[in-house]
Structures are given as C-alpha cells and as structure tokens.
Amino acid sequence: MLLRRILTRLLTTLVTLLGVSVVVFVVIRVVPGNPIAMMLPPGATQADIDRLNALYGFDRSIAEQYVIWLGGVLQGDFGTSIQARQPVLRLVLNRLPATLELSIMALVIAVVLGGFLALTGTRLRGSRGEGAIDVTNGMALSVPDFLWGLVLILVFGVLWPVFHISGRVSPQYIQEFTTNFFLFESVLRLRLDLWLDLVSHMLMPALALAIPLAAIIGQLLKQSLKETMHLDYVTLARTKGYRENHVILREALPNAVLPTLTLIGVQFTFLIGGTVIIERLFSYEGLGNMAIDAVINRDLPLIQGIVILFAVLFTAINLIVDLLYAVLNPRLRHA
Amino acid sequence: MSAFLSIRNLSAAIRGGPRLLRAVSLDVEVGEVRGLVGESGAGKSMIGKAVLGILPRAVEVVAGEIWLDGVDLLRLRPAERRRRIGATAALIPQDPLTALNPSRRIGRQITDRLVDILGWRRGAAEARALELLNEVRVPEPERVMRAYPHELSGGMRQRVLIASAFAAEPKLIVADEPTTALDVTVQKQILRLIAQMQARHGTALLFVTHDLGVVSKVCGSLSVLYGGLVVEETSVRDFFRAPAHPYSAALLAATPKYTDPAAGLNPVPAAVIDAVRAEVAAADRNWPHG
Numbered sequence: 001m002l003l004r005r006i007l008t009r010l011l012t013t014l015v016t017l018l019g020v021s022v023v024v025f026v027v028i029r030v031v032p033g034n035p036i037a038m039m040l041p042p043g044a045t046q047a048d049i050d051r052l053n054a055l056y057g058f059d060r061s062i063a064e065q066y067v068i069w070l071g072g073v074l075q076g077d078f079g080t081s082i083q084a085r086q087p088v089l090r091l092v093l094n095r096l097p098a099t100l101e102l103s104i105m106a107l108v109i110a111v112v113l114g115g116f117l118a119l120t121g122t123r124l125r126g127s128r129g130e131g132a133i134d135v136t137n138g139m140a141l142s143v144p145d146f147l148w149g150l151v152l153i154l155v156f157g158v159l160w161p162v163f164h165i166s167g168r169v170s171p172q173y174i175q176e177f178t179t180n181f182f183l184f185e186s187v188l189r190l191r192l193d194l195w196l197d198l199v200s201h202m203l204m205p206a207l208a209l210a211i212p213l214a215a216i217i218g219q220l221l222k223q224s225l226k227e228t229m230h231l232d233y234v235t236l237a238r239t240k241g242y243r244e245n246h247v248i249l250r251e252a253l254p255n256a257v258l259p260t261l262t263l264i265g266v267q268f269t270f271l272i273g274g275t276v277i278i279e280r281l282f283s284y285e286g287l288g289n290m291a292i293d294a295v296i297n298r299d300l301p302l303i304q305g306i307v308i309l310f311a312v313l314f315t316a317i318n319l320i321v322d323l324l325y326a327v328l329n330p331r332l333r334h335a
Numbered sequence: 336m337s338a339f340l341s342i343r344n345l346s347a348a349i350r351g352g353p354r355l356l357r358a359v360s361l362d363v364e365v366g367e368v369r370g371l372v373g374e375s376g377a378g379k380s381m382i383g384k385a386v387l388g389i390l391p392r393a394v395e396v397v398a399g400e401i402w403l404d405g406v407d408l409l410r411l412r413p414a415e416r417r418r419r420i421g422a423t424a425a426l427i428p429q430d431p432l433t434a435l436n437p438s439r440r441i442g443r444q445i446t447d448r449l450v451d452i453l454g455w456r457r458g459a460a461e462a463r464a465l466e467l468l469n470e471v472r473v474p475e476p477e478r479v480m481r482a483y484p485h486e487l488s489g490g491m492r493q494r495v496l497i498a499s500a501f502a503a504e505p506k507l508i509v510a511d512e513p514t515t516a517l518d519v520t521v522q523k524q525i526l527r528l529i530a531q532m533q534a535r536h537g538t539a540l541l542f543v544t545h546d547l548g549v550v551s552k553v554c555g556s557l558s559v560l561y562g563g564l565v566v567e568e569t570s571v572r573d574f575f576r577a578p579a580h581p582y583s584a585a586l587l588a589a590t591p592k593y594t595d596p597a598a599g600l601n602p603v604p605a606a607v608i609d610a611v612r613a614e615v616a617a618a619d620r621n622w623p624h625g
Contacts, residue, residue, distance in 0.1 A: 126392060231433060232428055232429075232430060232433040232434040233433065233434050233435055233436040233437075235389050235428075236426060236428055236434050236496075237436075237447075238387075238388070238389050238417075239387045239388070239389055239420060239421065239424070239425065239426045240421045240425075240447065240448040240451075240452060241417050241418050241419075241420060241421015241422060241448065241452040242417070242421070242451070242452070243414070243417070246451075251436055254436075254438045254439075255436065255437060255438050328438070329438070
C-alpha cells in the first residue's frame with residue numbers, strides 16, 4: 001500500500017516538475033532583459049550578437065528551445081551557464097549542500113524553539129506565563145525573516161560581535177573539506193574546530209530563517225495541545241497518577257503534533273524560498289545567492305536549473321511529510 | 336474513619352462563582368457499591384472527579400475532606416495526592432470511544448500504570464493485562480494487546496477500560512456513567528460485567544448514573560443529589576420500597592416503565608422542584624457568592 005502510494009506520488013511529481021519547467025522556461029524568455037546583451041562589450045556588431053544568439057539557440061522559437069532543452073535534461077544535461085560557462089547541473093549541485101545545511105539547521109532550530117514555546121505555554125496555561133509566551137509568538141511572527149536577519153546582524157555582528165555575519169566558513173578552512181556538505185563532514189570527521197567555525201557562520205542566518213517558523217509552530221502546536229488536554233484519555237492518564245509534564249508529553253503531544261507536521265512541511269518550503277534573500281544578506285554561498293546572481297545576469301539556463309532543483313526539493317519535502325504522517329497516525333497506516 | 340472512602344462536608348465552586356457541591360458527605364465501605372444519582376448538573380460527576388483529583392481547572396474545592404484509605408487527600412501535596420490516587424483508585428470513564436489514546440497500543444495503556452507508577456516489571460505487567468483481558472472476556476487478548484483503539488468496537492473498548500481499571504487491584508473504582516455512551520444491547524453486558532468484576536475483586540465502587548434502573552441492578556446503596564446537595568442517602572432496598580425524600584419519590588415515579596407504556600411519562604412535579612430548590616437555597620445561606 002505504502003509502495004503504491006509512493007509510486008503514485010512520484011508520477012504526479014514528474015508531471016508537476018514538467019509543468020514547472022514549462023512555466024519557468026516561457027516566463028524568463030518573455031520578460032524583458034537579454035542575456036546576450038549582458039555578455040558583449042559595448043559596441044559589439046549585429047553579426048556578433050547573431051552568432052552568440054545562434055550558439056545558445058536563442059534564435060529559435062521558444063517551443064523549439066524547450067524541446068531541445070528537455071531532450072538534454074532527459075540525458076542529464078541541463079545546459080551550460082552563460083555567465084560561468086560551466087555545466088548548470090554541476091554548478092547547482094555544488095551549491096545545493098550549502099543551502100540544504102542552512103535550511104535544515106534553520107528547521108531544527110525552529111522545531112526546537114517552537115516546540116519549547118508550545119510545551120511551556122501548555123504547561124503554564126491559564127497563568128501570566130502563557131500570556132508572555134503568546135506575546136513572544138506574536139512578535140516573532142509579525143516580523144519577516146529578512147528583518148530578523150538585519151536585527152541579528154546589528155546585535156550579534158556589530159553591537160556585540162560574537163558571531164560571524166558573512167560567508168559560510170572562514171577562508172583558511174575552505175581547503176580542509178573534501179565534500180560540499182561542510183557541516184556534515186565536520187561532524188563525521190569529529191573536527192570540533194571546523195564545526196564551531198561553521199556554526200558561528202551559519203547560526204545567525206539560520207536563526208533569521210527559523211524565528212518566524214518557530215513562532216508559527218509554537219502557536220499551532222500550543223493550540224492543538226490545549227484542545228487535546230481536554231480529551232478523556234488525557235484525564236484518564238491523570239487519574240493513573242502521572243505528572244502533568246508526562247501527561248503533556250506522552251498522552252497529548254503525539255496526538256496534537258499531526259496538524260503541526262503538515263504545517264512544517266508547507267512552511268519548510270517557504271523557508272527554503274526565504275534562503276534566497278537571507279543568503280544574500282549574509283553573503284552565504286548557497287543556491288539562493290546564486291539564484292539572485294543568475295537573475296541579475298539573465299543567465300537563463302542557470303535560472304532554469306535552480307528553479308527545477310527548488311521544485312524537486314519542495315516535492316520531496318511534501319512526500320517525506322506524507323510518509324511521516326502515515327507513520328505517526330496509526331489510523332492512516334492501513335488506509 | 337471506618338469507611339474506605341469518606342467524603343465530609345465537601346463543597347466545590349466555580350472560582351469566585353456559585354457552588355456546585357454543597358457540603359456533600361458520603362461513605363463508601365470496602366466492597367460496597369454506592370450509586371450517585373441525580374439529574375444532569377446535580378453534581379454527581381463532580382463528586383467522582385473531586386475524589387480522583389480531576390476537577391476542571393475552573394472548579395475548586397472550597398471546604399471539606401476526602402478521606403481515602405485513612406488519608407485526607409485534600410491535605411496532601413499535589414504530587415503525593417496524585418500518586419496516592421493512582422495507586423489506590425481508578426476510573427471507568429463514560430465514553431469508551433474517547434477514553435483511549437488513539438496513538439498508543441491497548442497493551443501499553445493497560446500496563447502503563449503498573450509499570451510507571453507501581454514499579455512492576457514489564458513482563459509481569461503484560462501477563463497481568465492478559466489475565467484481566469481474559470477476565471473481562473475480550474476475545475483474542477494477545478491480538479488486542481497489540482491493537483490500536485480504532486481497531487476495536489465501542490463495547491470492546493469499554494471492556495478494555497474495565498480491565499485497565501481493575502489491573503492494579505485498586506480498592507476504589509469510580510464509574511462515571513460507564514454505559515451511557517453504549518448501545519442498549521451492549522449496556523446490559525457491560526453492566527453485568529462491572530457488577531461481576533466488583534464482586535470478584537471486592538472493590539469499593541462509586542457508581543455515577545442518572546439511570547435508576549441501573550442502580551437497582553448494580554448498587555447496594557445510593558445517594559440522591561439535587562443541585563449539589565445530597566437530599567437522601569439510603570440503601571437501594573429501602574429506596575425502591577419507600578423513598579424518604581419527596582424529590583427521591585418523584586424521581587422514582589418519573590422513571591419510564593417500559594413494561595407499561597400506557598402509564599406515560601410522569602415528570603417531577605413543580606411543587607417538589609420548588610421545595611428541593613428551597614433546600615438548596617437554605618444550604619447556601621452562609622455562602623458569599625450566591
């Protein structure tokens with residue numbers, strides 16, 4: 001059953017990706033801005049322009065271009081970046097680990113912070129403490145991630161400079177890594193020095209991404225927990241002699257967590273979208289930063305590659321959330 | 336204190352608001368089944384909840400004592416009270432469909448108190464759970480232990496909850512309208528089961544119900560409540576022979592008789608209601624919040 005569900009999902013995913021590719025392909029060719037014009041020095045002749053247009057295939061119709069591009073993609077060739085003159089796939093895959101590590105770090109921070117807010121709020125329900133939690137949530141939620149980024153840069157980068165606010169890793173360490181998963185690698189190789197340097201760089205952008213998500217998680221989870229705490233099986237557990245904390249964590253939490261899980265799935269894709277601005281803000285060498293450069297340079301093949309990769313990421317996350325849902329909710333397991 | 340459960344002058348009120356229980360006193364001896372009857376809102380469930388320490392947050396005990404096995408629960412620190420209740424008392428809840436945690440296996444929900452609160456070894460607790468499931472005649476108990484609540488019918492779930500309540504051999508069980516949420520056909524079986532289990536284990540049972548027919552089948556004594564006031568406390572035999580209080584008599588007369596449809600319905604007369612309300616008001620004379 002589960003296998004069949006996964007297969008269906010994969011199939012719909014393929015159709016989705018195809019649709020995404022068409023939309024991106026057409027849109028970036030219709031909007032004003034010419035990639036060739038960006039490459040040539042001023043005073044280039046019409047003949048030069050035509051030659052380059054022919055080289056990149058921009059002289060053909062959009063439909064023709066699409067078919068050629070799709071043919072390449074099916075063979076694993078996403079084209080060549082106009083700016084970097086390197087295969088798009090390699091460029092994009094080189095940057096992906098940086099963005100993945102940042103996003104996952106932000107997600108973990110958001111879940112921990114949000115979970116803590118929700119559980120504390122539930123424990124303190126009806127008291128002033130709950131009011132304080134609600135206010136904190138509201139504030140965190142009403143400020144967008146890039147503003148949190150600026151606040152963090154100001155506080156922890158300028159006024160009290162304890163963290164790095166630019167880049168992914170200190171320059172002297174770059175040669176140390178053999179993969180692009182720096183954080184992961186530093187853990188596997190038990191290199192505390194590298195790990196600390198990476199965390200010192202990543203913590204601020206990750207926190208900026210995490211704070212609004214933490215607030216949403218905190219709010220929704222607390223709401224679900226409060227409703228669950230009124231249910232009969234929670235009351236029954238109380239009569240058995242369990243402490244309040246135990247009742248919240250074991251009886252209420254597993255049943256209250258499902259709506260939050262769905263929300264995290266949706267919000268995580270927004271968070272990854274947020275990396276575009278946050279990476280720029282913190283000069284973090286990830287996909288998002290690369291996407292902005294690609295758009296500025298009208299690097300059409302690169303934009304396509306990045307957007308497709310983001311789309312793959314988003315659908316993969318949705319699939320994972322679906323599967324997690326089935327694991328956590330026994331009633332769905334046989335459905 | 337001779338009785339196993341002895342409630343003395345218990346008053347509970349909505350915080351800063353009206354009283355829900357008005358100086359309630361009642362005893363339940365070891366092995367006794369006491370019914371708590373009354374209309375909805377009479378406070379019968381509140382008494383059970385007060386005993387088990389699960390009053391809603393908005394309700395507080397304002398006066399009185401609850402002696403359970405020689406200890407006044409209301410004088411204990413909350414942690415101590417919780418442990419003591421968990422170790423000596425148990426609840427058979429009203430609605431078996433909502434009283435089991437949907438995401439935990441049945442086995443764990445029966446054994447958790449034995450393992451976590453009473454310190455049994457898991458193996459022993461599971462053997463005990465199987466024994467109890469057999470005793471309440473759940474078919475295929477091994478399979479049920481591994482099942483999730485949604486895989487069982489309402490009647491089966493209530494059997495599971497009864498097994499769970501008796502698992503730790505509590506000396507007192509509070510049954511809060513345990514058959515109200517069930518099909519009529521299943522009600523009888525469950526009622527008989529509770530009565531059998533109670534007799535076999537010698538447990539004191541506080542049986543909350545609005546159904547006098549149920550009282551006559553299960554209980555040995557009963558307290559009749561109106562507006563949080565105990566208006567009559569008597570043995571079941573005396574009650575059905577000759578209720579002492581006019582309200583009790585009217586309540587008994589109001590019970591529909593399925594054997595005689597022509598008799599129709601006999602609602603409690605307005606004069607009786609007025610009289611019993613006056614009693615409630617008299618009990619509140621020294622109560623500041625009204």
